[in-house]
Amino acid sequence: MKTVQDVRRSWIRTCCGARWKPIRNKLLVRKLGQWVPHALEQYDMDRRADMALYLLTLKRTHTCLDHLVTGDEKWSNYSKVHRRAQWVDKGAHAEDFPKHNVHAKKVMLCIWWSIHGVE
Template identity: 35%
Template sequence: MSEIPIHIRHCILYEFQLGNNATTAARNICAALGEGAVAVRTCRDWFKRFREGDMSLEDHNPRLTTRELSAMLGCYQSIIDRHLHEMGKVNKLETWVPHQLTSNNIQQIVTGDEKWVLYVNHTRKHQWVNPEDLPEPEPKNDLHPKNVMLSIWWDCEGIIYWELLPPNTMIDSKLYWQQLQN
């Protein structure tokens, strides 16, 4: 369901047994364990599970195959398939990631990119005119408009460096290194 420590799950169960609602439970747990210890949505999910009679604090393994489930329950695999389908479940393959990113990893990521920026960037706009009148003409952009290369670097907090590159500048690792030093 969610990756929260078992002691917080015990707190959620305790709040449920006290008769509190999920919002009050989340507020009480955050007051005791610190801001952001548990989200209201997480408490709602666990409360729903408790109301349905499942008082287990362990997450169910969503990666069991229908073959494993049929062996555990002693029934045909086709019955498992049908019931999962009736419950609205679909079989999806997880995506591969090189490694699990932590918030600290995300804060250390610096991304760079380049973009051609036009000196003149005309955009066509609708005009309100009388039905018999013609709209004001807009000159068509040149086939090769004058532009400049923008090199920009940013992290999770925003832009950390940008530079308009002189014409015919070669973009390579030396330029990147120089920009990151600034």
């Protein structure tokens, strides 16, 4: 199914022939789409905020967290995906670009820390 932009472009090409680029530059603007992270539900955002407040109040009242050692893991992709600029109407937004393939080749980075700093 053709979009309005596809119909407009094909009409301009048939009417203008080889003069398509100067007309395209007047009608369209080159823009990059935004990276879109995974979407969180309202429940997930509320749960994260509640847990953060709970941990902040627990830190003030108990010293047991001083002996805790924690860590974090991060999967980093080997492949580098590049966004390409798109020609869109003035005032319009470019299409969003999805992030990396979750099944691509990756390496895991780990860091451990305590209240005294990185271990």
